[in-house]
Amino acid sequence: MNANLGWGLAVVAIAVGYSVYGWPGVALALTVIVFWLLLQFSRAMRVMRVAGQAPVGQVDSAVMLHSKMRTGMRLMDVLPLTRSLGEKVSDDPETFVWRDPSGASVRVELRGGRCTAWSLQRPDAGPDAPAVGPVASPAE
Numbered sequence: 001m002n003a004n005l006g007w008g009l010a011v012v013a014i015a016v017g018y019s020v021y022g023w024p025g026v027a028l029a030l031t032v033i034v035f036w037l038l039l040q041f042s043r044a045m046r047v048m049r050v051a052g053q054a055p056v057g058q059v060d061s062a063v064m065l066h067s068k069m070r071t072g073m074r075l076m077d078v079l080p081l082t083r084s085l086g087e088k089v090s091d092d093p094e095t096f097v098w099r100d101p102s103g104a105s106v107r108v109e110l111r112g113g114r115c116t117a118w119s120l121q122r123p124d125a126g127p128d129a130p131a132v133g134p135v136a137s138p139a140e
Contacts, residue, residue, distance in 0.1 A: 044076060051079045057087030057097060062104035066120040069108065073115040078108060093117075 010033045017025030059065050059082045068081050075096075079085070086096025086108065093116065099105040103123030109116050 047076055047079050050083055051085045054084035056085050057099055058084050059098040059100050059106070062098065062100040062102075062106045062120060065098060065106045066118065069106070069115065069118045071115060074113055075110060078115065 010029075013029040013032065014026055017027075017029035019025075021028065065081055069078070082098050084098065086098050089095050089097050089107070094110040095107060096110070097105050097107050105121045106118060107121065108118045
């Protein structure tokens with residue numbers, strides 16, 4: 001969800017709560033907003049706890065990760081798939097790599113906090129071999 005849309009809905013909930021129920025409605029709307037924020041925080045902490053317990057940059061199967069990647073995924077959507085933190089290899093664009101035991105790796109590029117490109121590199125391919133997989137959204 002877009003953050004601006006979420007905050008816009010929160011403002012609307014407070015306004016509707018006030019217009020229908022007065023100050024108790026505002027209190028109810030604020031309670032619901034805080035509950036929603038706590039749910040999001042709890043989800044983030046659970047994902048980070050699981051990812052923090054695994055070796056950095058390791059994944060069970062790079063091919064399976066590659067097949068589950070989609071354009072527009074946030075890092076918080078990728079981490080549950082990998083169950084580990086990625087090895088950061090670049091800052092602009094923000095790029096992470098995950099490797100599996102066979103040596104295959106998935107390189108994920110994030111721009112603006114969302115996945116814009118990813119590629120699969122197999123161990124049998126030489127350094128001049130092109131990466132496999134979509135590197136841009138299918139709509140382009």
